[in-house]
Amino acid sequence: MKILFIADHLKFGGAERHLVTVATGMKALGNEVAVAYMKPCDELSSELHNGGVSLVICCNSRGSFDPGAIRRLAALICEFRPNVLISTSQYSLAMAALARLWARHTVSLLFICHSMDVVRRNRSDRLRFAVYRHFYRMAERIVFVSVMQRQFFRQLGIRPRSDEVIHNGIDLNRFSVPSVAIEASQLRRAFGFTDSDLVIGMCAVFREEKCQIDLLEALRRLRDKQLPAKVLLVGDGIMRPQIEARRDELGLQDAVVLSGFQQDVRPYVAACDIMALTSHAETFPIATLEYMALGKPLVASNVGGLCEQITDGHNGLMYPAGDIDALSDQLMKLADRNTRTILGSTARDVVETKFSLGRMIDSFQATCKALSTKQLIGTHTC
Structure with a gap:
């Protein structure tokens, strides 16, 4: 044709x-x-x-x-x-x-x-x-x-x-852990993340509907509970000044890394322990499929077609958009390494079965x- x-x-x-x-x-x-x-x-x-x-x-x-x-x-x-x-x-x-x-x-x-x-x-x-x-x-x-x-x-x-x-x-060969493992390890060290840090990542343009500030609010709650959590935000956009200001107001300067826009997000995702999507509006995001293809446990707001990607408790965790307490509770569940491993492995299986390129x-x-x-x-x- x-x-x-x-x-x-x-x-x-x-x-x-x-x-x-x-x-x-x-x-x-x-x-x-x-x-x-x-x-x-x-x-x-x-x-x-x-x-x-x-x-x-x-x-x-x-x-x-x-x-x-x-x-x-x-x-x-x-x-x-x-x-x-x-x-x-x-x-x-x-x-x-x-x-x-x-x-x-x-x-x-x-x-x-x-x-x-x-x-x-x-x-x-x-x-x-x-x-x-x-x-x-x-x-x-x-x-x-x-x-x-x-x-x-x-x-x-x-x-x-x-x-x-x-x-x-998703291209499952391109979005695989072995393809970016070395670079991800290097990035993790370069950002100052230790093996004991629970690194939560999010890749999205800095626009109002993406609500990265919700993740910062949840991070503050996690750290108040003595969880060594940190956040890696990949992207840039018009909301950057507000995100930086709220980070500073919450006293999270040493716990939040803004990497800027990255054309290839794979090693940045692979460097994280958990991925999050905090949007208040989505249709059927590709980013979440990329996270799952890289075997990452995911916490996502229940908006748009996310429920067609994620079965809560099976291949990810979901929460009502804008509910910071629910978001922090779901992230807290993933402080357990075994839970992260099971959800991440299942996430990869779901992408292979239903969402392959x-x-x-x-x-x-x-x-x-x-x-x-x-x-x-x-x-x-x-």
């Missing part, structure tokens, strides 16, 4: 990394793959090239419904003649739908819906969604990343022509095959 992926941009981000993973995975299966991105930011283009995707093109959109960008995308559709278009955001969905009309090309359109925040963040996002929701029906199929997310959009009255759930998947790519391959054979109404005039 010939598959054209369409993205807003190629910045570092969950949806963009998912695109790279699926595009290179589809390429590895023998498909001819191209990627178009609307806005000029190409931080991930090298990863696409390294994965065998040679045709990566920017449409240079100036924002909104830029006719020039739509025309350039339509020309690419006519030249590449894909069997399937795959858009990865509601903006790229709209641009793909308009470019397909411009080109008058009978190609199926698949939309991977990653987020629910496009609806619930603020009033401007809700108004924007009121426009974009009309394009959801123009896709032949929508792929949701969790069952909960599909239910959420159905409650909003979104009725796609067809839909399915394809859970995110191969399983995800095979699902997208089957979906694209079904769409590529579908006859659409229209004429080829490219």
